[in-house]
Every structure is written in C-alpha cells, then in structure tokens.
Amino acid sequence: DVQLVESGGGLVQPGGSLRLSCAVSGFTFSNYEMNWVRQVPGKGLEWVSYISSIGRTIHYADSVKGRFTISRDDAKNSLYLQMKSLRAEDTAVYYCARDLPGGDYEFDHWGQGTLVTVSS
Amino acid sequence: SYELTQAPSASVSPGQTAFISCSGDKLGDKYVAWYQQQPGQSPVLVIYQDNKRPSGIPERFSGSNSGNTATLTISGTQAMDEADYYCQAWGSSTVVFGGGTKLNVL
Numbered sequence: 001d002v003q004l005v006e007s008g009g010g011l012v013q014p015g016g017s018l019r020l021s022c023a024v025s026g027f028t029f030s031n032y033e034m035n036w037v038r039q040v041p042g043k044g045l046e047w048v049s050y051i052s053s054i055g056r057t058i059h060y061a062d063s064v065k066g067r068f069t070i071s072r073d074d075a076k077n078s079l080y081l082q083m084k085s086l087r088a089e090d091t092a093v094y095y096c097a098r099d100l101p102g103g104d105y106e107f108d109h110w111g112q113g114t115l116v117t118v119s120s
Numbered sequence: 121s122y123e124l125t126q127a128p129s130a131s132v133s134p135g136q137t138a139f140i141s142c143s144g145d146k147l148g149d150k151y152v153a154w155y156q157q158q159p160g161q162s163p164v165l166v167i168y169q170d171n172k173r174p175s176g177i178p179e180r181f182s183g184s185n186s187g188n189t190a191t192l193t194i195s196g197t198q199a200m201d202e203a204d205y206y207c208q209a210w211g212s213s214t215v216v217f218g219g220g221t222k223l224n225v226l
Contacts, residue, residue, distance in 0.1 A: 035215070045206050047215035047216070059213050105210040106165065106208070107153070107163075107208075113162060
C-alpha cells in the first residue's frame with residue numbers, strides 16, 4: 001500500500017525555522033513528482049511547492065518563495081520542506097502529496113498531515 | 121495570478137444529483153481535478169483530467185470541463201458524500217485550488 005507519513009511539525013516562534021519530512025513507502029519514490037500542500041484549520045487547501053522526479057524542476061507558491069525550500073532524498077524515500085522566516089500566516093497543517101503518474105499536477109495520494117503553529 | 125472560484129456551499133437531497141461548479145478564466149483549456157475532504161481527514165482525489173475516476177472511486181462521481189466552468193456531478197448522492205469538495209488546476213507555474221464547496225446532504 002502507498003503510504004506517506006509527514007513529521008517535523010510543531011510550535012515555532014515567528015522568524016524561526018522548521019524542517020518537515022515526508023517518508024514514503026509502497027511505491028518507487030524516485031519515479032514520482034511530489035508536492036507540499038497546506039491547510040489552515042477550518043480553511044481551504046493551498047499548494048506550497050512541487051519537485052519533479054530527480055529534482056530538476058521545482059516550483060513554489062508566491063507566498064513562500066524565498067523562504068521555503070523543497071528537496072528530496074530518493075535513497076531515503078523521503079521528501080522535505082525546509083521552512084525559514086516563518087510567519088503567523090504559515091500556521092497550517094502541511095500535507096505531502098504524490099503526483100499521479102504521468103499526470104498534470106494532480107495528487108492521488110496524500111499523507112495525514114503535520115501541524116505547524118507559528119506563534120510567540 | 122490564476123484563480124478558481126467555487127460556491128461556499130451546496131445542498132442536495134439523498135438520492136438526487138449534486139452539481140458542484142468551479143470557474144476560472146479559460147478553465148476548459150486546463151485539466152481540472154476534484155478532491156473530497158471529510159472532516160478531520162486528508163483530501164481524496166475523486167476526479168482527475170476533467171473526467172477520469174481513480175480506481176476505487178464510485179461511478180456516481182463524474183466531471184466535465186468546458187469554457188470557463190468545470191463541474192463535479194454526484195449522481196444518486198449518498199449521506200457519505202457530505203464533505204468539502206475542492207477543484208484544482210495548474211496554471212502559470214503554480215497549482216491553484218478553488219476555495220472549496222461544502223456539500224450538505226439533507
């Protein structure tokens with residue numbers, strides 16, 4: 001079974017940093033594009049970042065560009081999101097999501113999410 | 121930046137057909153996906169590439185996309201279909217989600 005398990009969330013002060021991880025299993029990770037999507041509790045979904053297989057292509061939402069960095073380690077079957085200069089508005093549940101094979105940025109598997117709270 | 125617009129809520133009686141729409145400029149030129157999210161759960165892909173169903177998604181879920189509007193149709197709506205539904209498309213090097221529609225099955 002395909003599994004995506006996020007970790008690394010928690011409480012951080014404004015201006016602080018946090019690194020999220022997403023451990024995957026049940027599929028050949030290196031073959032898939034991956035994404036981070038976030039959701040403020042009670043609100044809608046917001047896409048955060050995309051990384052292609054091999055990591056050659058990366059995209060970010062304007063709201064996080066220059067502050068967040070997506071990366072992957074295919075040997076460890078893991079996706080990461082390094083977050084810096086965190087703001088209160090970055091408070092959300094962060095999901096990792098797998099692209100459909102050969103799909104157009106459509107996400108067929110999601111993790112359970114990890115909550116990031118930015119507050120003093 | 122590209123935007124997708126959804127009505128905040130919709131209502132349907134059990135057994136009837138629910139229509140959830142999503143609008144965006146020339147949306148018909150893009151692929152649209154739809155996600156269902158139950159309270160406290162992660163989103164689930166129910167339609168991709170406008171009208172394709174992933175394995176395991178019931179046939180009562182269907183989609184269409186033309187002009188400026190994409191539509192998710194749920195035929196024979198069941199109580200279990202009560203959830204939030206989000207449309208999503210790719211445009212201008214970003215993934216965009218609609219604001220979501222809460223479907224009430226009354």
